[in-house]
Amino acid sequence: xxxxxxxxxxxxxxxxxxxxxRLWQFSVSSKKVKLGGDLSVPEGENPPAKVVAKPWTDMxxxxxxxxxxxxxxxxxxxxxxxxxxxxxxxxxxxxQVEELSPLPMTQAxxxxxxVPGPSNQEGTQTVLVMITSRDAVEExxxxxxAEGYLADRVESPLLRExxxxxxxxxxxxxxxxxxxxxxxxxxxxxxAGRLCDVNSFNLPDHEESRAALVEKINRVAWAGExxxxxxxxxxxxxxxxxxxxxxxxxxxxxxxxxxIREVEPMSEVDLATATAEYATQSNAPGxxxxxYAMRYRQRFQxxxxxxxxxxxxxx
Numbered sequence: 001x002x003x004x005x006x007x008x009x010x011x012x013x014x015x016x017x018x019x020x021x022r023l024w025q026f027s028v029s030s031k032k033v034k035l036g037g038d039l040s041v042p043e044g045e046n047p048p049a050k051v052v053a054k055p056w057t058d059m060x061x062x063x064x065x066x067x068x069x070x071x072x073x074x075x076x077x078x079x080x081x082x083x084x085x086x087x088x089x090x091x092x093x094x095x096q097v098e099e100l101s102p103l104p105m106t107q108a109x110x111x112x113x114x115v116p117g118p119s120n121q122e123g124t125q126t127v128l129v130m131i132t133s134r135d136a137v138e139e140x141x142x143x144x145x146a147e148g149y150l151a152d153r154v155e156s157p158l159l160r161e162x163x164x165x166x167x168x169x170x171x172x173x174x175x176x177x178x179x180x181x182x183x184x185x186x187x188x189x190x191x192a193g194r195l196c197d198v199n200s201f202n203l204p205d206h207e208e209s210r211a212a213l214v215e216k217i218n219r220v221a222w223a224g225e226x227x228x229x230x231x232x233x234x235x236x237x238x239x240x241x242x243x244x245x246x247x248x249x250x251x252x253x254x255x256x257x258x259x260i261r262e263v264e265p266m267s268e269v270d271l272a273t274a275t276a277e278y279a280t281q282s283n284a285p286g287x288x289x290x291x292y293a294m295r296y297r298q299r300f301q302x303x304x305x306x307x308x309x310x311x312x313x314x315x
Contacts, residue, residue, distance in 0.1 A: 065151050111129075172237070183244065
């Protein structure tokens with residue numbers, strides 16, 4: 001399931017926005033990813049072909065197109081595995097992912113990555129497993145294909161904040177993301193420099209959801225105490241994205257008391273840049289569908305043949 005490493009030269013990331021889509025453009029080198037453009041695409045319009053299309057020069061100067069997937073579509077698990085080489089990680093997980101997945105494997109797409117943190121004496125590593133439904137990915141790819149955007153990878157950019165260096169401080173890191181009629185909660189639990197657990201909940205935006213989230217957090221805390229990684233008092237690092245109501249904080253105080261620190265979430269440009277950096281440097285395939293990737297590559301090769309035939313006829 002591992003992907004071959006490619007030397008990418010440029011990268012696009014397209015995300016939904018309130019007014020249509022947002023298209024990020026990056027140049028890529030062996031050392032860094034650099035933002036080159038931030039374009040708003042109005043609803044009903046396609047992203048500019050000259051930016052996202054792949055001409056024959058893509059054979060030599062590779063361009064990656066990334067499609068974003070909403071975080072509420074992705075199921076997350078933190079697991080402990082024996083330390084291994086990067087190329088051995090996905091084959092090792094293939095024997096366990098069926099037990100981790102909430103979906104039948106015929107309906108699921110999955111990927112994984114090692115989590116930054118210290119190795120313990122037993123020589124193990126923490127791995128973040130990402131699982132989503134094939135239908136969700138296929139719907140997104142089909143939507144973008146109709147707009148002329150053929151994706152090479154599918155990523156969920158908000159997950160980059162979960163693994164950012166500032167998100168590894170001791171305690172519970174809670175991100176609340178305001179949606180149109182829901183609030184998405186992404187919670188990671190970090191202790192002794194390691195990611196011990198990760199949870200995500202998409203809750204209806206009404207008053208009862210405050211108590212529901214508190215109950216879910218208390219269940220995780222109880223399980224953490226039983227497992228031995230949850231200390232007695234935990235600090236909460238709370239980040240809000242969008243117009244999140246103020247009454248979520250007093251609700252969370254039922255779990256954390258006065259140990260709640262409000263922190264600024266990563267900016268949209270930092271999230272997009274981190275996503276592009278990860279995607280262009282990773283050996284893992286992300287949440288892309290293999291059959292779509294093969295079809296897009298075949299379409300590119302067919303286009304080269306047609307251009308060659310046109311050139312021969314013109315001569």
